[in-house]
Amino acid sequence: MVLLQIDWFIFFEKLILIGAIITLAMVVAMYSTYAERKIAAVLQDRTGPNRAGPFGILQPMADGLKLFMKEEIIPTFSSKSLFIMGPMLAMITALLTSAVIPWGTAIDVAGRIVPLQVADVNIGILYVFGVISVGVYGIMIGGWASNNKFSLIAAIRGASQMISYELAMGLSLIAVLMISGSLQMSVIVDQQVQHGWNIVYQPLGFLIFFICALAECNRTPFDLPEAENELNFGYHQEYSSMKLGFYLFAEYINMFMSGVVMATLFFGGYDIPFVDEAALGNAWWVGLLSFSVLMVKSILFVFIFMWIRWTIPRFRYDQLMNLGWKKLLPLALANMIITAVVVLLLNK
Amino acid sequence: MQLTNRKKELDRKPMNFWERLYLPAILKGMAITFSHIFKKNPTINYPEEKRPFSAVFRGVQILNRDEEGRERCTACGLCAVACPAEAITMEAAERQSGEEHLYREEKYAAKYEINMLRCIFCGLCEEACPKDAIYLTQTFAKANYARKGFIYDKDDLLIPNPVTDPEGYNKAKGKIGKEIK
Numbered sequence A: 001m002v003l004l005q006i007d008w009f010i011f012f013e014k015l016i017l018i019g020a021i022i023t024l025a026m027v028v029a030m031y032s033t034y035a036e037r038k039i040a041a042v043l044q045d046r047t048g049p050n051r052a053g054p055f056g057i058l059q060p061m062a063d064g065l066k067l068f069m070k071e072e073i074i075p076t077f078s079s080k081s082l083f084i085m086g087p088m089l090a091m092i093t094a095l096l097t098s099a100v101i102p103w104g105t106a107i108d109v110a111g112r113i114v115p116l117q118v119a120d121v122n123i124g125i126l127y128v129f130g131v132i133s134v135g136v137y138g139i140m141i142g143g144w145a146s147n148n149k150f151s152l153i154a155a156i157r158g159a160s161q162m163i164s165y166e167l168a169m170g171l172s173l174i175a176v177l178m179i180s181g182s183l184q185m186s187v188i189v190d191q192q193v194q195h196g197w198n199i200v201y202q203p204l205g206f207l208i209f210f211i212c213a214l215a216e217c218n219r220t221p222f223d224l225p226e227a228e229n230e231l232n233f234g235y236h237q238e239y240s241s242m243k244l245g246f247y248l249f250a251e252y253i254n255m256f257m258s259g260v261v262m263a264t265l266f267f268g269g270y271d272i273p274f275v276d277e278a279a280l281g282n283a284w285w286v287g288l289l290s291f292s293v294l295m296v297k298s299i300l301f302v303f304i305f306m307w308i309r310w311t312i313p314r315f316r317y318d319q320l321m322n323l324g325w326k327k328l329l330p331l332a333l334a335n336m337i338i339t340a341v342v343v344l345l346l347n348k
Numbered sequence B: 001m002q003l004t005n006r007k008k009e010l011d012r013k014p015m016n017f018w019e020r021l022y023l024p025a026i027l028k029g030m031a032i033t034f035s036h037i038f039k040k041n042p043t044i045n046y047p048e049e050k051r052p053f054s055a056v057f058r059g060v061q062i063l064n065r066d067e068e069g070r071e072r073c074t075a076c077g078l079c080a081v082a083c084p085a086e087a088i089t090m091e092a093a094e095r096q097s098g099e100e101h102l103y104r105e106e107k108y109a110a111k112y113e114i115n116m117l118r119c120i121f122c123g124l125c126e127e128a129c130p131k132d133a134i135y136l137t138q139t140f141a142k143a144n145y146a147r148k149g150f151i152y153d154k155d156d157l158l159i160p161n162p163v164t165d166p167e168g169y170n171k172a173k174g175k176i177g178k179e180i181k
Helices: A008-043 A061-069 A080-100 A123-145 A149-180 A185-195 A201-216 A243-268 A284-309 A317-347 B023-038 B078-082 B124-128 B167-171
Strands: A105-111 A113-114 B060-065 B090-094 B106-115 B132-134
Touching: A008 A061, A008 A080, A008 A243, A008 A284, A008 B023, A061 A243, A061 B060, A080 A123, A080 A149, A080 B078, A123 A149, A123 A185, A123 A243, A149 A185, A149 A201, A149 A243, A149 A284, A185 A243, A201 A243, A201 A317, A201 B023, A284 B023, B060 B106, B078 B090, B078 B124
Parallel strands: none
Antiparallel strands: A105 A113, B060 B132, B090 B106
């Protein structure tokens, strides 16, 4: 008698998928560091990294190697276990988001339909929000464990900023959820494939979501937790070697993931514009094509993030709080109520 | 009085709704940064590319030789006297018989040193020299790890022999005598 029947195919299918997605996130984050420097350079009429390999293409490898080779310093006054846990948490939460994203249309592998999604949970977007909220702990614990006043201020800033902006973000999202009628990521995407992208119905919602995403990723103009010139690097000031690397890496993974989430929620996810994927069937190349479409969309967002960083200066702390609580939150509320009314009237 | 025509009257009016939105201004700023993608960058990738020097560029000195490869310097010391930074020292020696192919006149510089850390590349040594023996070239002093390396002696300063190494001689001489009188 078989007590525990495990479908080994699903087991390996998911394992391969997880491996592929994590590798993808890592590679994208690696090259985001390169892209950031290159884009910054181009926007400022400079050349950027061009020494390691042709066009400096090996620069991320050189940076990674450098970080590994650096001396690992743990301050004596810090609490060691928390100090190590900080970057770990930041990295783990950054990677966890990828689990519920539908990366492409389902593909046909030897007669089995394999969805390009690790876990199609019915509360997908709620899960994303949960993981993002836990992400604050990486910053908080890191800043706290450093036992350094600058780090602590940065950590407190980061936490309050993320909590403030999560509210407006959540409210702008509720409007989207009312349109799609589900929290499940795959359903949200399917709904957009059939009825057009959410950006058409929710331009204001998207704007609020985008601004909040910038704040959640600690990107300029909301990079107060790591304000170089006032907090000298903020919460990762005491970190060295690959621990620092993990923090920086986690930031870029977060950026990529928020790009993916935005593309999924507002820009039809893997939907190829003006093409009906359902008619193309489940061939592997359709999956690959839809996946690359999603990648293009999210990388475009990453580019916009960087573009914004090299254009706009940082907010002051009170301006940040004003924008979050007095502008974005009421705006998101109004957007939500109007959407609710319209949805209610149209459904009648 | 208006010195430039770039003067701008400051507008202290409270911002209107459109301006308080900030988004148009942000988009404008982003358009400006985006336009810089298409601008040519002025970078000169130094070791591979070099900035062209002007014809009158004053770089590291060379000690010149005549057409037969003999050193022109007679260790008269005028350059050392002219030098405002006191960078030049030398020791004179008498030419022995059999050394006529090495030194042009009876007296020569046995030791000739220029301290590149002191030198201000003013070119007064070149002006002072009555024998056309010292010239400022189109190259500059290379970086070094120690101060000692910046004290250039005759080995560093002497131009290659035009008889045995004409190519090196012309390269070291550069534009001196062609474009520059």
